[in-house]
Amino acid sequence: MSVKSNLDKLKNQIGIKRCVILEGNVNDIYQTNSGYVGLKDRLFGLLREKGFNDIFMWDRIDGLSGGNLKNLTLTVETQQKSKEGEAYDFGQEVIKNANEEKNGPTGKFPTLAEFFTIVRRNMLVASSKKAAFIADFSDYLFSNEQTLSEEERVNLISLSKAFRDKKFDQSEIIDFDTAIIFITNSVGKLPTSFYLHNPDVTTITLTKPNREEREKFILTNKNFFKITEDLNTDILKLQDIYDTMEGWTLKEVYQLIKFSNNISERLPFEKLLNSYQYGDKVSPWEEMNYEKLATIEKELKKRVIGQDHAIEKVKNVVYKAFTGLSGVQYSSKRTKPKGTLFFVGPTGVGKTELAKALAKFLFGDEKNCIRFDMSEYNQEASDQKLIGAPPGYVGYEEGGQLTNAIKEKPFSVLLFDEIEKSHPRILDKFLQILEDGRLTDNKGQTVTFSDSFIIFTSNIGASEVDDNLSFLEIEKQFIQKVSDHFRTELKRPELLGRIGNNIIPFNFIKDINFKAKLITQKLQPIQTAVWEKYKIKLEFLELPQILPIIIHDADDKKGGRDLLNSIEKHVVDGLSSFIFANQTKFKAGETILAQANGHQIEYCFK
Template sequence: LRETYENHHRVIITDDALKAAVELSARYINDRFLPDKAIDVMDEAASKVRLQTYVPSPEMQEIKDKINEVNNQKEAAIASEAFERASELKTEAAALQEKLDELVEKKQKKQQEIQLLVTENEIADVVAMWTKIPVKKLKEDEKARLLKLEETLHERVVSQAEAVTAVAKAIRRGRTGLKDPKRPIGSFLFLGPTGVGKTELSKALAQAMFGNENAMIRVDMSEYMEKESVSKMIGSAPGYVGYEEGGQLSEKVRRNPYSVVLFDEIEKAHPDVFNVLLQVLDDGHITDSQGRKVDFKNTIIILTSNAGASNIVSPKHLGFGAGNDEKANYEKMKTDVMDEVKRMFKPEFLNRIDDIIVFKQLNKDDIRQIVEILTLQLSKRCKEQMDLNLDITEAMKDYLADKGYDEKYGARPLKRAIQTELEDNLAEALLAEKIKASDTVKCDVKDGKVIIEAEKKKAARAVKGKSEEGAVPKAAKKVVKAKAGNTATKTAKSRKTTKK
């Protein structure tokens, strides 16, 4: 078929393009079959290359604009019965059209001499357009990205080394082909109290794997507590309201097949919902109410639960205050949590999950690191949205860490502390016009009070100082004027005496 499409589009399709069309379509386009989808990708890429040659040059576009302008003037002249002027404009338009035809003919001859190539880059562009995956992610060396996955995740997730390592290892197993190709890339059960980074790790994973943290489908399982709510997930049965709309889960995954699917607070879901999840985890697909197969093999499944959270928060299990070995305490706490999880979930459900990860409780040093991340994000927002340069002192960061530290609730109180102590004061200073765009704003704390003030510009002060040094004081000016007046009076008197 290559020769047929080459002759039709008048292009040359390279061997790499053919190989990329098969590999990328097989990997990323799931709702169609080979060889049909590979042929369509090749056809669209070839037509895209050919259509780029039909874009007029700036000179041709300028002549077209002139022709339109002359034609408008000609019509206006005819309407005002200025027929001689209309005849002149008609001749001018004909000359411009002739010049345009010559340029078009030259361009066509030149294009016939140039061989238009369809390469793997054009194939990747088409696949990216169809699947909504950034082109650079298709071209990037995935091996290098997977090898540095822990480093990438730790840029956003503080502490939780065991969780990050376990996720990275499971993802590498899935992408190297060691897993069942029909199952999702990875499936994890995240356990731990609130505010320790379960959702943040999910967002970081979406950013690292799919190029955007918004490539995450979040499903709140508290909405699926009733038996009838299963229809919300895969769609209503024929004859019921909402049949044509599709399911909340199936429709989102069908439209975004490359994403992280987060099932939040899984223990709140009705037991019938687990039957759907079993099919997703085992077979890698579900069939919606309209009979369409929704593929999950390119998704990452994450389930979060607060099961066993009391064992994580309880000091008697951790023993930090007693000074015991932290690693041994963590292992004991993990064992206690797993015992509770086994009582709560069925064995067939737990056996289908790749890894069960228990998140540690955050300490004060972890909160201080999170302060650095959150204040940096705030500084970027202020610079992009209001052109403010924030200078947040170390004392202010320590103050926020103290205010936002809560052993039971993790990092969530810290976000509230930044809002109330820093963002609210910044908003008040902006409204009171104490600070304005392009200012460097110093955020400090003294005696337990937050201080927001614009730093004075040293350069302006220096210039002002120089001008003051070179200026003559007003008092000195008055003295000089007075002396000048006295001298003039004495001179006038001496002249009168001489005349006499």
């Protein structure tokens, strides 16, 4: 739906409905026949077109302004008694006549009671002149619905009576009525008892501009864009800008254009956007080059052993991201994540390690791999942990863990570990990320994932797939298990469609040579740690005799993780005991020898 259709709906219903609550994108700029204006001017023009004689804007700072006060009925003839017999003044003393305006410290009739009294009197009086009242910043009119004060309740009754007490007269069917518009960011800021099941009140949500409206605004202002591309001739770049700014308000588009006019040099659009959103951060994607990408397979294999097929698939996805062809067969949007991968396989075979290695390669630091343990998101309301709790709930101020993470590190690998353990409701958020590349947090701020890599990991099928099969058969079975899980168990085939052919099975760790390579690789950090802390060398004598000791104690079903447990048991535990017992004896530069003795590893000085 477009902003124009929202405003057309408002024009149609105002005066038919006594009250319109206008929520949503109320802080934007809006198109008119003569250009773009703020909401106040847009509403004034719309209400004049409708035929309202006087239009008044009210807020708690400036009070009542806009129309001619002399045309209003400003006196009240009756009072209403409270239960205790104390009079609630509904406006008798508001103003005696049109020449005695009551001024508050900040404007005319600044209190809500005064304003509602005036609205009520003019709704009830029979007059050929129709007035429209606009209550701005309505988010701040009432406290929480459960803690409304007596004064607030009286104010609500005052206005509600104006709607209900209006005499029904069929002769007025060709006329429209005096009406009020409440402007608020969210209808939830107003008490539900005021508008729920009330035929005199309607809520209209102003959406963000659709693509056509964004295009029109950008085309109108393209010559003000100070970028290196010529938008008069570069149609593809224009299309790219339209896609990139999906979900933006027109005011946000204008602010980017304004930013382009306030920097010292013209930049390509991508660099301009990056500078605007992230400050001085340099995009790793802009620094990526052919020479570096040519080494990706080699670099990843240094960290992950025995999963060459998975590395090959990851390499191809990165190539598509680099060439700008990732997902173009589905959509021309440039807002989607750079890549989406689904790692599936037994535990401890390198899924998490490959994600960290990819983050290190792409972004220079494996800390840019942000891991989410999805077993912690297994409750129905767990999506609030990702995007933040709603206003009024515990945790609102902290925001969402995912949205906060992407704000802090937009260039990152987002690792959602063991996705099958999360609550199905969480999947709706992932569907939005994969399709639109954005999420809106609990405070209404939109975060984008267009510079990130999304990786899901899963053990689906690991206990059912026969590890004695060939890898081709293992691969086929894992892909089938994942497909069945999404289609049959979760009944979410659309999410499977977003992942596409990027389900990447990892092989079981069975091969002795593979295990030996993995152990040898993991022994190197131990040697480095001993040298850095004690300036002592650690040397493994006759490694082929040491390796079987470690391998024998590891369970194949637990993958590489149990090899690490075995290394800790047979290497680290004994080494730490030896160092502790000889701490007063060794000197910097000495060498500790590790050697096999039967079924254990012993240590001595060289």
